[in-house]
Amino acid sequence: MTSARLDAQPAAWAESSALAGLFTQTAAIAEVELKKVLRDPTELFTRAVQPVLWLVVFGQVFSRVRGIPTGNVSYLAFMTPGILAQSVLFAAIFYGIAIIWERDLGIVHKLLVSPANRASFVLGKAISSGFRGSIQTVIIYLIALALGIGIRWRPLNIVGVFFGVALGSAIFATFSLIIACIVKSRERFMGIGQLMTMPLFFASNAIYPLSLMPRWLQVIALINPLTYLVDALRGLMIQGGESIHSLPADFGVMAVIFIILATIASRLYPTLVR
Amino acid sequence: MRFSRQQPRQRSPARETLLALVSSLCCAAMLVSLARYEILAKAPHRAHPRATISMEPMETTLQTGEAYAIKTDELTRKFGEMTAVDALNLRISSGKIFGLLGPNGAGKSTTIKMLTTLLEPTSGTASVAGFDIVRAPAQVRRHIGYVPQLLSADGGLTGFENLMLSAKLYGMPRAERKGRIAEALEFMGLTESGKRLVKTYSGGMIRRLELAQAMLHRPTVMFLDEPTIGLDPVARHAVWDRLEDLQQESQMTVLITTHDMDEADELCDELAILHQGKVAAVGEPDALKATVGPDATLDDVFAHFSGGSIQEGGSYRDVRQARRTASRLG
Numbered sequence: 001m002t003s004a005r006l007d008a009q010p011a012a013w014a015e016s017s018a019l020a021g022l023f024t025q026t027a028a029i030a031e032v033e034l035k036k037v038l039r040d041p042t043e044l045f046t047r048a049v050q051p052v053l054w055l056v057v058f059g060q061v062f063s064r065v066r067g068i069p070t071g072n073v074s075y076l077a078f079m080t081p082g083i084l085a086q087s088v089l090f091a092a093i094f095y096g097i098a099i100i101w102e103r104d105l106g107i108v109h110k111l112l113v114s115p116a117n118r119a120s121f122v123l124g125k126a127i128s129s130g131f132r133g134s135i136q137t138v139i140i141y142l143i144a145l146a147l148g149i150g151i152r153w154r155p156l157n158i159v160g161v162f163f164g165v166a167l168g169s170a171i172f173a174t175f176s177l178i179i180a181c182i183v184k185s186r187e188r189f190m191g192i193g194q195l196m197t198m199p200l201f202f203a204s205n206a207i208y209p210l211s212l213m214p215r216w217l218q219v220i221a222l223i224n225p226l227t228y229l230v231d232a233l234r235g236l237m238i239q240g241g242e243s244i245h246s247l248p249a250d251f252g253v254m255a256v257i258f259i260i261l262a263t264i265a266s267r268l269y270p271t272l273v274r
Numbered sequence: 275m276r277f278s279r280q281q282p283r284q285r286s287p288a289r290e291t292l293l294a295l296v297s298s299l300c301c302a303a304m305l306v307s308l309a310r311y312e313i314l315a316k317a318p319h320r321a322h323p324r325a326t327i328s329m330e331p332m333e334t335t336l337q338t339g340e341a342y343a344i345k346t347d348e349l350t351r352k353f354g355e356m357t358a359v360d361a362l363n364l365r366i367s368s369g370k371i372f373g374l375l376g377p378n379g380a381g382k383s384t385t386i387k388m389l390t391t392l393l394e395p396t397s398g399t400a401s402v403a404g405f406d407i408v409r410a411p412a413q414v415r416r417h418i419g420y421v422p423q424l425l426s427a428d429g430g431l432t433g434f435e436n437l438m439l440s441a442k443l444y445g446m447p448r449a450e451r452k453g454r455i456a457e458a459l460e461f462m463g464l465t466e467s468g469k470r471l472v473k474t475y476s477g478g479m480i481r482r483l484e485l486a487q488a489m490l491h492r493p494t495v496m497f498l499d500e501p502t503i504g505l506d507p508v509a510r511h512a513v514w515d516r517l518e519d520l521q522q523e524s525q526m527t528v529l530i531t532t533h534d535m536d537e538a539d540e541l542c543d544e545l546a547i548l549h550q551g552k553v554a555a556v557g558e559p560d561a562l563k564a565t566v567g568p569d570a571t572l573d574d575v576f577a578h579f580s581g582g583s584i585q586e587g588g589s590y591r592d593v594r595q596a597r598r599t600a601s602r603l604g
Contacts, residue, residue, distance in 0.1 A: 274387075
């Protein structure tokens with residue numbers, strides 16, 4: 001056999017630990033996603049339109065009703081964290097479309113042929129979705145400032161809000177990824193995506209408190225991750241707002257849900273190319 | 275008018291947390307069952323328990339130079355009632371460019387998917403670069419390169435960034451990344467365009483970038499699914515030249531699928547013609563031509579062994595894929 005001028009693959013490449021590998025690979029996938037968003041940020045700005053409508057139009061009108069028991073805070077302040085959570089949900093729940101697109105282009109095939117850990121494809125996407133959520137958070141803070149809503153400016157609270165939004169966004173993006181792995185076509189996905197957003201939104205405490213809901217809706221709201229995101233944000237973001245479930249419970253539930261969803265998504269991701 | 279204010283009942287945080295955990299677990303259980311249903315519905319009957327995972331190469335070691343780079347044993351894949359690949363037995367020597375020909379639906383893509391570990395066989399197995407595709411898929415992945423049929427380099431990234439992603443996914447140490455990427459870009463004649471976004475590349479350049487991506491980790495076996503489909507003649511020849519150079523320099527084994535008889539004639543040391551999931555003929559191009567007739571071309575060979583069906587077949591999906599590739603090339 002003639003000696004090759006291009007050297008063979010050094011065996012040492014395979015030797016790095018699995019955890020370090022997962023970290024590098026996840027970071028690589030997330031970095032690619034971030035680069036693409038930052039190069040074409042129009043999507044981020046069009047996403048700002050809906051929350052403005054909700055807060056400026058819907059919120060302003062409904063604060064005059066004064067029929068919704070919101071404790072010590074104005075209705076507008078009450079719904080601000082809800083609208084932040086909602087805009088995060090609406091953006092992340094359609095994340096799966098991008099995966100189906102990448103599948104149709106053969107990008108998913110190429111990723112799956114690499115020896116990278118399957119979980120890194122899911123975690124990388126979740127992180128990048130979390131980053132998009134952070135941009136939405138900035139936008140909501142700006143709107144809230146403009147509307148004169150009392151914001152808690154303590155750094156720890158702000159960090160908490162960003163972390164909560166990132167976690168929530170990762171949950172919905174991963175959920176969306178699971179749906180995409182199951183339906184595998186853009187048309188069907190759009191239908192299901194539309195079908196899911198409104199029930200998730202209305203069966204949560206985003207724009208009215210849990211206490212106002214009939215019993216059956218309260219039960220549904222309790223298994224809705226959006227409820228925990230809104231609850232955490234309400235406790236962290238606005239003056240006078242309080243978390244009903246307590247912050248550790250909110251973050252704990254979200255973390256558990258995310259871990260479960262990410263595990264399922266990692267298992268399903270390879271079925272995309274079958 | 276005011277709605278009566280309902281006082282929220284006082285609940286202990288512990289009970290609340292427990293309730294929330296239980297309900298989220300219920301939700302998860304629902305999803306798991308959904309996922310399981312999906313996996314069970316799609317997965318082939320698994321004939322191979324994964325109990326014994328051998329990390330050592332199988333009986334064929336590539337270092338001896340004698341062995342087969344790809345060896346399939348009764349490799350079979352069924353989709354429901356349809357048998358896409360039917361008890362395939364292929365032996366591909368290392369260091370060769372091997373062509374897999376066949377009409378649409380003959381089982382070429384399914385075979386490649388199984389050999390690249392994207393799809394599990396229904397029965398039978400194969401070894402690639404000395405590793406079993408069912409028992410040691412992770413080892414197979416480490417030693418193969420793959421260029422999919424569609425132009426799948428990421429248009430929103432530069433050529434360099436596409437390569438950097440591959441380098442990281444393949445576990446290349448940080449210190450080696452830049453040097454190897456520069457080398458791969460140079461090998462494929464893309465040094466000048468490495469900093470440009472891939473969406474500004476021509477189809478031929480994207481293909482060469484994908485070759486660079488697939489060679490970055492020095493695979494022992496390279497798979498190319500219709501590498502020059504949709505490219506103009508000049509770009510096609512450029513891709514062929516680079517591929518041949520690369521094969522010469524690295525001594526790797528190359529498996530390509532193609533519909534293009536010129537491509538098969540130009541590149542391949544050996545060919546197999548697939549028809550309805552089975553090998554209809556295998557041999558060197560000249561030997562195959564000789565079996566059909568004195569002045570036979572590869573087109574004749576193809577028509578002879580695939581039942582004259584070169585015009586037939588071709589599902590809607592193939593057409594759609596070809597069109598998408600074409601539109602991407604603008």
